[in-house]
Structure formats: structure tokens, C-alpha cells
Amino acid sequence: MTMLACYDPYDSDLQDFExxxxxxxxxxxRGGLSSSAHDARCLYLPKSDLVEFFRDEDRxxxxxxxxxPNLENPLQCSDVLERIKEGDYYNVLAILLLxxxxxxxxxxxxxxxxxxxxxxxxxxxxFPGLAADPEFFHEFYSRQWMFCVRKLxxxxxxxxxxxxxxxxxxxxxxxxxxxSKAFVITxxxxxxxxxxxxxxxLYTENHVRPHVHPNTFVLKSFENEIPDGKEQxxxxxxxxxxxxxxxxxxxxxxxxxxxxxxxxxxxxxxYANTGTLEELMQTAPPTSPEDLYELWGALLQLLRALMTLxxxxxxxxxxxxxxxxx
Numbered sequence: 512m513t514m515l516a517c518y519d520p521y522d523s524d525l526q527d528f529e530x531x532x533x534x535x536x537x538x539x540x541r542g543g544l545s546s547s548a549h550d551a552r553c554l555y556l557p558k559s560d561l562v563e564f565f566r567d568e569d570r571x572x573x574x575x576x577x578x579x580p581n582l583e584n585p586l587q588c589s590d591v592l593e594r595i596k597e598g599d600y601y602n603v604l605a606i607l608l609l610x611x612x613x614x615x616x617x618x619x620x621x622x623x624x625x626x627x628x629x630x631x632x633x634x635x636x637x638f639p640g641l642a643a644d645p646e647f648f649h650e651f652y653s654r655q656w657m658f659c660v661r662k663l664x665x666x667x668x669x670x671x672x673x674x675x676x677x678x679x680x681x682x683x684x685x686x687x688x689x690x691s692k693a694f695v696i697t698x699x700x701x702x703x704x705x706x707x708x709x710x711x712x713l714y715t716e717n718h719v720r721p722h723v724h725p726n727t728f729v730l731k732s733f734e735n736e737i738p739d740g741k742e743q744x745x746x747x748x749x750x751x752x753x754x755x756x757x758x759x760x761x762x763x764x765x766x767x768x769x770x771x772x773x774x775x776x777x778x779x780x781x782y783a784n785t786g787t788l789e790e791l792m793q794t795a796p797p798t799s800p801e802d803l804y805e806l807w808g809a810l811l812q813l814l815r816a817l818m819t820l821x822x823x824x825x826x827x828x829x830x831x832x833x834x835x836x837x
Contacts, residue, residue, distance in 0.1 A: 524574050528564065528608055535560045537699060539660060539676040542732065542772040553676045555660040557701060558627070561601040571595065578613030587617075594620040602627040602658040610650040615640060631659045631672070662702045663779075665768045667752050673773030678702035679730075690740045691733045695782060698726045705767045705779070728767060729780040744769075744776040751778065 536554035565571050575588050575595075582588055595604055600620055607613045618639035619625040625632070625639070632638065632655065635648040656676050663678065671677075678699040685693040698705070703726050733744035751766035765781035797806045 522574075522577050524570055524577065525608065525613075527570075528574070528605075531560075531564050532556055532605070532609065536657070537678070538680050539678055539699075540681055540696070541673070541676060542775050542777065550681065555657045555676050555678065556605070557660075558602060558658070561605050561658075562598070565595065565601055565604075568592070568596070574608070574613070575616070578608070579617065591616060591620060599626045599628070602630060602655075606651055606654050606658060610654050612644070612647060612650070615647070627658075631655050631674075660702065662704045663698055663768075664704045664707070666770065667768060668748065669768075669770045671770055671772045675772070677772070679728075681730075682727075685729070688743075690743045691731050694730045694732070696728055696730045697724075698728060700726050724782070724784075727782045727784070729764075729782050731778045731780060733776040733778075735774050735776065741776065744778070747778055751780070 536556050538550070539553040539555045540550045541553050572588065572592050575591055579588060579591070594600060595616075600616065603619050603625065604613070604616050607615055607619070622639070623629075624637060632648075632652065638648045638651070640647060652674075656674050660676050660678050678701075679696040681694045682697050683695040685695065687693065705728075706725065731747070733740040735741050748769050755766045764783055767779040767781070769776065769778045771777075797803050
């Protein structure tokens with residue numbers, strides 16, 4: 512049975528571990544509609560960093576001996592060390608150390624269903640030692656999300672837990688629409704597999720825009736409670752997904768998938784970051800014959816894109832020049 516923590520948390524090795532985690536954590540998000548204060552708590556740590564810290568076997572053995580001081584056989588600690596070194600319980604051990612339940616690692620390594628690959632844990636009935644420590648599962652559940660961040664891949668639609676931390680930072684809020692909000696986000700490069708999917712390859716084949724940063728995207732967010740929010744989300748999702756698989760040209764922003772995060776729906780899009788047609792005409796209108804020729808050619812391409820969207824009954828706020836991004 513897993514017992515309550517029985518060790519001093521201010522051991523020097525444990526303090527080194529907590530400092531390491533604090534220094535290596537990366538900023539994430541729990542969705543576009545979260546407040547900045549809320550997102551400030553959305554920190555995550557890649558498993559590769561834990562591997563780096565626990566690579567020091569002497570330090571790892573000292574930590575294990577410290578958090579498990581009452582072992583009947585000292586060799587048991589070496590057995591636990593060998594299991595940890597296999598790499599299947601680095602995340603679990605890190606969570607237990609952070610919630611001061613490091614001695615429970617013995618119960619976890621005995622059950623393959625409690626290994627790193629099974630995270631996140633959401634069933635308290637399978638959790639060890641709840642009778643002895645009723646708060647154990649709740650503390651573990653809350654802390655585990657910083658070690659459960661998945662890589663972003665193209666998915667037409669996927670449901671995510673409201674507690675899941677996503678590997679991007681919100682950089683800028685764009686002008687909101689009637690039933691949605693839009694944000695410029697930066698995806699962690701180590702978690703960006705959006706271009707490696709089939710959808711990403713389709714995008715790359717049809718778009719050549721060297722000015723677009725490969726980790727910068729636009730996130731459109733639709734709250735279910737907002738009037739017409741879910742309806743507009745469904746319309747845009749179907750239109751973008753259809754365009755993607757019918758070979759959308761370079762004049763329509765790329766679509767990189769959608770997801771439901773808690774009660775909010777999101778669509779992930781290409782970031783067209785060189786301004787709008789309206790801004791171009793106000794700040795640097797073309798005057799030379801060559802520039803005018805290029806402009807009219809681009810406008811014809813834009814009209815073809817708008818015709819495609821119209822045939823798909825793609826929703827638009829008003830079709831004004833401020834919606835034409837360069």
C-alpha cells in the first residue's frame with residue numbers, strides 16, 4: 512500500500528530537481544480563449560529534459576534512497592533504479608517527486624498500466640494507495656499535464672481534454688469576428704509535426720511563401736455558447752477540409768486541422784503576415800506598369816479563390832478588402 516510522503520522535501524538533490532524543472536519548463540496554452548494569467552500557469556517539460564537530468568545515476572540513486580528510506584532490503588532501491596533507467600517511468604517519477612510522493616514509485620513500476628506511455632491517468636480506481644492517501648490521485652492528476660503534451664499533427668478533428676496543455680504560445684490577438692476570435696500563435700518547434708503529415712505535404716506543394724515562419728499560425732476559436740459559433744465552426748471546417756483535399760491553390764490560406772479543447776472549437780490556419788490588400792493600397796499603391804500588371808494578376812487569382820469559396824458556401828464576414836491577406 513502506498514503511504515503518505517515521509518521525507519523532508521528540502522533535500523539538496525530534490526531542490527536541484529525542482530530548480531531544474533522550473534528552469535526548463537516551456538510556456539504552453541489551454542486554448543485561445545484562455546486569459547493570459549491562466550496561460551501563465553500552462554507550463555510543460557519535454558521528456559528529453561528529464562532524461563538529461565536522470566542520466567546522472569549517482570544522483571538518481573541518492574534521490575531514490577532518500578524518498579524510500581524504509582526499504583527492508585537496500586537492494587530494492589537498486590532494482591527500482593534499473594527500472595527507471597529503462598525509460599518507461601521518467602515522467603511518472605518526476606510527477607511523484609513534484610507532489611512529494613516519491614516513495615510511491617515502487618507501486619507504479621509494478622504495473623505497466625501506470626507507465627509513462629499510459630499517461631494521462633484519469634481513472635482513480637486503478638490508482639495505487641488511495642485508501643492511505645485520499646488526495647494522492649487528485650494531486651497527481653493536476654500535475655501530470657505538464658508531462659503529457661502531445662506533438663501537433665494534422666487532424667481534421669480531434670477532441671482534447673480541457674486540462675490538456677498545448678505546445679504553443681499566444682503572441683497576438685487579431686480583430687475578432689461576429690462569432691469567433693483569432694490569435695497569432697507560435698508552436699514549439701520540437702512539437703510541430705504539422706508539415707510532416709499528408710495535409711502538410713499538400714500545403715507545401717501548393718504554397719511557396721518563404722516569408723511565412725514555419726512555426727507561426729493563426730488559431731480561430733469558436734465558443735459553443737456564442738450564438739452561431741458552432742454553426743460557423745462547422746461551415747469553416749468543412750470548407751477548409753474540402754479545399755485542402757481538392758488541391759487548394761496558393762491564394763487560399765492553408766488549413767492544418769481542428770480540435771475541440773474543453774467546450775471551445777478551434778481551427779488552425781496558415782499565418783498570412785504581410786498585411787491586407789486594403790493596407791497595401793493605402794500605404795504603397797502600385798504605380799509602375801510592371802507593378803500594376805502584377806497587382807491585376809494577383810487580383811484575378813484572388814477572384815478565382817473567392818469563386819471556389821463561394822461554390823463551397825464558405826462563410827465570410829463581409830468580403831471587404833480588409834479580409835484579403837497578402
